[in-house]
Amino acid sequence: MSSSVTNVVIAGLGGQGVLxxxxxxxxxxxxxxxxxxxxxxxxxxxxGGSVTSDVRFGDNILSxxxxxxxxxxxxxxxxxxxxxxxxxxxxxxxLICTDRIDENALANRRxxxxxxxxxxxxxxxxxxxxxxxxIRSSLPEKVxxxxxxxxxxxxxxxxxxY
Amino acid sequence: xxxxKANVAERLLLSGNEAVARAALDAGVSLGTGYPGxxxxxxxxxxxxxxxxxxxxxxxxxxxxxxxxxxxxxxxTLVTMKHVGLNVAADPxxxxxxxxxxxxxxxxxxxxxxxxxxxxxxxxxxxxRAAGMPMFEPSDSQEAYDFTLRAxxxxxxxxxxxxxxxxxxxxxxxxxxxxxxxxxxAGRPEFHRNIxxxxxxxxxxxxxxxxxxxxxxRIARWNETSGPNDTIQAGKDLGIIASGIAYAHARExxxxxxxxxxxLTWPLPTETIAKFVRSVNRCVVIEEGDPxxxxxxxxxxxxxxxxxxxxxxxxxxxNRVRRILSGDxxxxxxxxxxxxxxxxxxxxxxxxxxxxxxxxxxxxxxIGCYTLGVLPPFEAMDTCICMGASIGVGLGLRHVLPxxxxxxxxxxxxxxxxxxxxxxxxxxxxxxxxxxxxxVLILDNGTTAMTGLQEHPGTGRTLAHQPTGQIVFEDxxxxxxxxxxxxxxxxxxxxxxxxxxxxxxxSGKLCVIIAxxxxxxxxxxxxxxxxxxxxxxxxxx
Ligand SMILES: Cc1ncc(C[n+]2csc(CCOP(=O)(O)OP(=O)(O)O)c2C)c(N)n1
Ligand code: SF4
Numbered sequence: 001m002s003s004s005v006t007n008v009v010i011a012g013l014g015g016q017g018v019l020x021x022x023x024x025x026x027x028x029x030x031x032x033x034x035x036x037x038x039x040x041x042x043x044x045x046x047x048g049g050s051v052t053s054d055v056r057f058g059d060n061i062l063s064x065x066x067x068x069x070x071x072x073x074x075x076x077x078x079x080x081x082x083x084x085x086x087x088x089x090x091x092x093x094x095l096i097c098t099d100r101i102d103e104n105a106l107a108n109r110r111x112x113x114x115x116x117x118x119x120x121x122x123x124x125x126x127x128x129x130x131x132x133x134x135i136r137s138s139l140p141e142k143v144x145x146x147x148x149x150x151x152x153x154x155x156x157x158x159x160x161x162y
Numbered sequence: 163x164x165x166x167k168a169n170v171a172e173r174l175l176l177s178g179n180e181a182v183a184r185a186a187l188d189a190g191v192s193l194g195t196g197y198p199g200x201x202x203x204x205x206x207x208x209x210x211x212x213x214x215x216x217x218x219x220x221x222x223x224x225x226x227x228x229x230x231x232x233x234x235x236x237x238x239t240l241v242t243m244k245h246v247g248l249n250v251a252a253d254p255x256x257x258x259x260x261x262x263x264x265x266x267x268x269x270x271x272x273x274x275x276x277x278x279x280x281x282x283x284x285x286x287x288x289x290x291r292a293a294g295m296p297m298f299e300p301s302d303s304q305e306a307y308d309f310t311l312r313a314x315x316x317x318x319x320x321x322x323x324x325x326x327x328x329x330x331x332x333x334x335x336x337x338x339x340x341x342x343x344x345x346x347x348a349g350r351p352e353f354h355r356n357i358x359x360x361x362x363x364x365x366x367x368x369x370x371x372x373x374x375x376x377x378x379x380r381i382a383r384w385n386e387t388s389g390p391n392d393t394i395q396a397g398k399d400l401g402i403i404a405s406g407i408a409y410a411h412a413r414e415x416x417x418x419x420x421x422x423x424x425x426l427t428w429p430l431p432t433e434t435i436a437k438f439v440r441s442v443n444r445c446v447v448i449e450e451g452d453p454x455x456x457x458x459x460x461x462x463x464x465x466x467x468x469x470x471x472x473x474x475x476x477x478x479x480x481n482r483v484r485r486i487l488s489g490d491x492x493x494x495x496x497x498x499x500x501x502x503x504x505x506x507x508x509x510x511x512x513x514x515x516x517x518x519x520x521x522x523x524x525x526x527x528x529i530g531c532y533t534l535g536v537l538p539p540f541e542a543m544d545t546c547i548c549m550g551a552s553i554g555v556g557l558g559l560r561h562v563l564p565x566x567x568x569x570x571x572x573x574x575x576x577x578x579x580x581x582x583x584x585x586x587x588x589x590x591x592x593x594x595x596x597x598x599x600x601x602v603l604i605l606d607n608g609t610t611a612m613t614g615l616q617e618h619p620g621t622g623r624t625l626a627h628q629p630t631g632q633i634v635f636e637d638x639x640x641x642x643x644x645x646x647x648x649x650x651x652x653x654x655x656x657x658x659x660x661x662x663x664x665x666x667x668x669s670g671k672l673c674v675i676i677a678x679x680x681x682x683x684x685x686x687x688x689x690x691x692x693x694x695x696x697x698x699x700x701x702x703x
Contacts, residue, residue, distance in 0.1 A: 013501060014503060023336075026175060026336055027175060030173075030175040030338070035338060036175060036336070036337070036338060037302075037335060037336065037337045038175075038335060038336040038337075039331060039334070039335040039336075040334055040335075041276075041278040041330065041334065047503035047504055047505065047506060047531065047534065048501070048503055048504050048506070049500060049501055049502050049503030049504070050500025050501045050502075052500075061337075062410050062411075062413045062414035062417075063407075063410045063411045063413075063414045063479065063480050064302075064331060064335035064336075064337060064407075064410065065331070065411075065479050065480070067414070067479065067480040067481055068479070068481050080501075081500070081501070084498040084499065084500055084501075085498065087498060
C-alpha cells in the first residue's frame with residue numbers, strides 16, 4: 001500500500017514554524033481531494049525543543065504517523081536537527097535542508113518554513129494554486145505576501161538544483 | 163489533481179480536538195467547561211472560537227461539578243481535561259455515575275501515552291471500569307466527531323454521564339472529517355426536583371448504586387446490537403481486536419487480518435467479541451498502554467493474545483504493532499534524542515531559579531514552564547509531583563528536617579497552578595505552620611504558559627479574553643492570615659527580589675512572595691486584548 005502513500009516528515013526546533021509548515025502541506029494535499037493525515041506532538045515545543053511533524057497523503061491513509069525509516073521526504077529546518085532525524089528517511093528518500101535556501105535573501109526569516117515548502121513543492125504533484133490557497137488559509141492575511149514570496153523563492157531554488 | 167475540479171465543500175481536515183469541538187457545536191452543547199492540559203486544551207478553545215459557550219474553571223473538579231449542575235438542569239454539557247485532571251475530578255466523577263444526569267454530560271479525558279507533556283503515564287480506561295461509566299474511544303477525527311454526538315445521545319437515552327477517551331495522537335492529528343449533524347435538538351433547561359436521585363445520602367445512594375449497575379447492564383446490551391463496533395471479516399488466520407489509535411496502526415501493520423474495532427469500550431459488547439474470537443484461529447488484542455482490554459477479555463473466559471510488558475510503555479506505532487504480532491521482544495532501538503525544551507531567553511522565571519540556586523534552597527517545585535528550572539543551567543528544583551503539591555511537600559519537608567535544612571525549604575508554584583490547587587496548601591500552612599515558618603514563591607507570569615497561554619481566574623479575563631472578576635493573590639494570602647506577603651518584579655529588581663527572599667527565609671515566619679512579571683509570549687497578546695477592548699468600549703459610547 002505504501003506505494004500510493006507519500007510520507008513527509010518535517011523537523012526543526014520549537015518556534016521555527018514546523019507545525020505551521022506541516023499544516024500548510026496537509027492543507028494543500030487535502031485540497032487536491034486526497035486522503036490526508038497529519039500528526040505531531042506539541043507540548044513543550046514552544047520553548048525551543050525538538051519538534052517533528054508527519055504528513056501522509058494518498059488514496060487511503062491508516063496510521064497518522066510515518067512508520068520509522070519510511071519517509072519519502074525529510075524537511076529539516078534547523079541544521080543541528082539533521083543528525084537526529086535522518087534515520088527517519090526511507091531508502092531513496094529525499095533530504096531537504098536549509099542549504100537549499102539563501103536565508104539572507106528572505107524578507108522575513110520567519111518564513112523559512114514556507115520557503116522550504118517551496119523546495120518540496122517541486123517534488124510533489126500538488127498544483128501551485130492549492131499551495132497558495134493553503135498558505136492563505138493557514139496564515140494571517142498580513143503575512144500572506146511575504147510568505148508567497150518565500151514560497152516562490154524556494155520553488156525557484158529547487159528548479160535550479162533539480 | 164486539477165485545482166478547479168477538487169470539491170472541498172463537505173470535507174474538513176480537523177484535529178481530533180477540533181472535531182470534538184465541532185460536534186459539540188453541532189449538538190447545541192450549552193456549556194463547555196474544563197481546565198487546560200495537554201493534549202486536551204484546544205477542544206474548548208476551538209469550541210469558543212466557533213461560537214460555543216466555553217469557559218475555564220479553576221480546576222477539573224470544579225469544571226466537572228459545574229457541568230454536572232448544568233446537566234441536572236437538562237442541558238447538554240461537555241467537560242474536558244487531560245488524564246491527570248480526572249484524578250482531580252475523580253470525587254464528583256464517581257458519584258455522578260451514581261446520580262446520573264438529566265440532560266447530557268460528556269467527559270473528555272485526554273490521555274498522554276508516551277508522556278509528550280505529562281508527569282505520569284496513566285491509562286484512564288481504568289476509570290470507566292472503576293466508576294461504572296460508559297466510555298467511547300475514537301480512532302481518528304471522524305470518529306471523534308461521530309462519537310461525541312453519539313456520546314451525547316447515549317447520555318440522554320440512559321441518563322448517564324459518558325466518557326470520551328482521547329489520546330495525544332488523536333487530539334493532535336488532523337484527519338479528514340465529513341461532519342453530518344444527525345442529532346435531535348437539545349431540550350430547554352428547566353429544573354425538576356429529584357431529591358432521591360440527586361441527594362446522595364446513604365439511604366438514597368444505596369438504590370442509586372443498584373440503578374447504576376442496571377443501567378450499565380442495559381448499555382452493555384445496547385452495545386451488542388447498536389454500539390459503534392465494526393467487524394472486518396477477512397482471513398481466518400489472524401483476528402485483531404483494537405480500539406482508538408491502536409486500530410489505525412494495526413490496520414496498517416497487518417492489512418490482511420480480520421478486525422474487530424470496538425468504539426464503545428465500556429461496558430464491553432462481550433458476546434460480539436466472543437463471536438469474533440471464535441471466528442479466527444489466532445486472536446490478538448492490540449492496545450496502547452496497560453493491558454486493560456486483554457485482561458477483561460481473559461476474565462470473560464476468552465482465549466486472546468496480548469503484548470509483552472515492554473509495549474505497555476510509550477505510544478504504539480506501526481512498527482511496534484508489527485513486533486507485537488511477530489512476538490518480537492528484543493530490545494527496541496531508542497528513539498533519537500532531540501533537543502530538550504528550555505525556558506525562553508529573557509523568561510522572568512529564569513531570575514527566580516538563578517536566585518534559588520545561588521541561595522542553595524531546597525525547592526519543592528510544581529508544574530508549568532517553570533518546571534524547566536530543574537534542568538541545567540539552574541538545576542534548582544528538588545520535587546515535582548502533581549499540580550499544587552509544591553506547598554504540601556514543602557511543608558512536609560519543613561516539619562521533619564533538622565532546623566538548618568528546614569530553613570532552606572521553599573515552595574515554588576505558578577499562578578495558574580496556585581489557583582488550580584495551591585490555595586488549600588496556603589490554608590494548611592496557616593493551620594499547621596512548621597516551627598521554622600515557610601516561604602511560598604508564586605511565579606505570577608499572568609497566564610497559563612505551559613499549555614499555550616490560557617487565561618485563569620488570576621488574570622481577570624475569561625477563556626475568550628474578555629474582562630471578568632479577578633482573584634488578587636496578595637489580598638487572598640493576607641486574608642488567609644499569611645504573616646508576610648510581598649510582591650516583587652523579578653526582571654526589574656532582581657536584587658530586591660533576592661534580598662526579600664533571604665529575609666523571608668531568615669524570618670521564621672509564614673511568607674508568600676509573588677514574583678510578578680508577564681510571560682514574554684503573553685505580554686503582547688494582553689496588550690492586544692486590551693486594545694481591542696478599549697476600541698469596543700469606544701464604539702459603544
Ligand atoms: C491536574 C492537572 N491539570 C492540568 C495539567 C496541565 N498543566 C500542567 S502545568 C499547568 C499550568 C501551568 O501554568 P502556571 O502554573 O501559571 O505556570 P506557567 O506555565 O505559566 O509558568 C497545566 C495546566 C496538569 N499537569 N495536571
Ligand atoms: S513561554 Fe513564557 S513562561 Fe514559558 S518559558 Fe517562555 S517566557 Fe517563560
